[in-house]
Amino acid sequence: MEVTLWGQDTTSAKPKLLDQVRIACRRLHYSPRTEKSYVFWIRRLILFHNKRHPKDMSQRDIETYLNHLATKKHVSGSTQSAALNAIAFLYREVLDQDLPGLDKLRRVKRKQNIPVVMSIDEVSATFERMKGTPRLMAELIYGTGMRISECVTLRIKDIDFDNRAVTVRAGKGNKDRVTLLPERLIPALRNHLLKVAQLHKSDLLNGNGYVPMPNALYQKYPSASCSLGWQFVFPSTMIRPWRDTGKFARWHCSPSTLRRAFREAVTQAKIHKHVGIHTLRHSFASHLLEAGTDIRTIQSLLGHRNLETTMIYTHIKPDYSKVSSPLDRMPR
Template sequence: MDQVSTVCRRRHLSRRTEEAYRFWIRHYILFHQKQHPRAVGTAGITPFVNYLATARQVAASTQSQALNAVLFLYRDVLEVEVGHLAGLRRVQRRSRLPVVLAHEEVRDVLAGMHGTSRLIAELLYGAGLRITECMTLRVKDLDFRAGTINVRAGKGGKDRGSVLPERLAHPLQQHLVRVAALHKRDLAHGRGFAPLPDALHRKYLNATRSLAWQFVFPSRVTRACPQTSRILRWHASESSVQTAFKLALGDVGIHKHASVHTLRHSFATHLLAEGTDIRTIQLLLGHRNLKTTMIYTHVHQAIRRTVSPLDRL
């Protein structure tokens, strides 16, 4: 598994991709009674993937992720040519509409949240961010004068910009005052280090202790870096926001199968309903393909006010 992590980092894959690949490679090895993948050979790929489709009944995206993980293991880690996989049973991908909250539902859920969790949820809805993108924001990524947010290394390793809601400018500035005070206390105790991407800690020696590189939503605890033994302050956990959002949904009586990612869907759908150009929404969301963004046109058509024939009786 250490070799898998090494190749993932050499390829600059995201932390989540690395975790997913390690998870499925571990399951692949267990499926073949802990035999080494090189001993199993590429002939073991098809039975494993078909097992996921039939016995485990996983979704199409889950099966694709598992297949990509095993292909990565053979092609990139073990450097074994895979070739054609005969007899592969792929799960049919279903077309699903994303869950969207109405304006009033978003307002009620946000009103039911408090503190930093509410500020994060407001930022997810106000800027259309993914939860990971929001939690990994650095202080330098917020441009209050321009009213923009710079998302670094988002999904697919892409940078993009999004709008910084005027309504959040003052609350965020107040929040950053508390972040700066926390960082000052860390510095006073000989700490104040933030983890930097790639090898920037060697290129910019002082950046790791600067306020600009601290996370906007820092963790309450610090942890030692395995490589440098420095005491680092990472970003806060995503689960705290997810839990607070779920509790707020129940408190206000909304029974939709929603998560914090629903706020991003709602951001796009509400912008479209207000007449924002679909291309602009694509840029704000960071979608590579316009077809991905077009799903929100179907959501808008599905939730627009249509008079039922029953109401005309």
């Protein structure tokens, strides 16, 4: 009998273990990022224990693996929690196996860091050193508060120019939300979408023009996957096979291009803070708060589940205008 990495008989019709994990994630409508994370950590668990099947592991085996991550790999508390979540999902939803004490494993307390933000002048100086599509994407992230993953997966149909709104689909936690569309970006965004429409028309003439769709919607709406509305706002320069249908489709662009362009612009602007493209989202929230925007409104725009998550932005620039340092009160 031939055995694979996941301990499954290749002659059996039953899906391999990691494929079962993917199927369970999609059945429960988990986001693609969550599915990818769960598969990654479950694979690491199996390899750590010399390709032993998880159904043959004990709680002690799980603890040994998590301790290895903490002491040998020195991963963060949030990463350890991600690994534990994946393992708990495996036993609960895939193996349907009760592993005593798994839910009682102590989770590492996450360190609450105050996010780094850029000033409006620093954001402006950075944008001045960017150009083309990367600049448009960076400005859109700062102007809407989107995450980079939400920006690259944005669809044309989710931009409402008339109401100056952007609908973010399947954000973190697989939740939808509506955020504002900056009026300043409308002309540039319209011009950009004209180019996307021309690219899509060229794809159709070449017998392609398809785009991947979530939750098997391509089966319910077969013609939608080649419609302009479903195309990505920031498409990839290449088309590649769409595994679910066998057709060639145009995915969204890679986030790495935007990250690289932003990093170079920050260096050129001589900004010495430890910032990345996600800093623009933090800056969006902080600058709204400085302008007097209600904290509940900011919570809605960011898509935070708990208000406590949004409240961290109130600690970035506390009001010390009426407080003087004891050093300043010392006689000279």
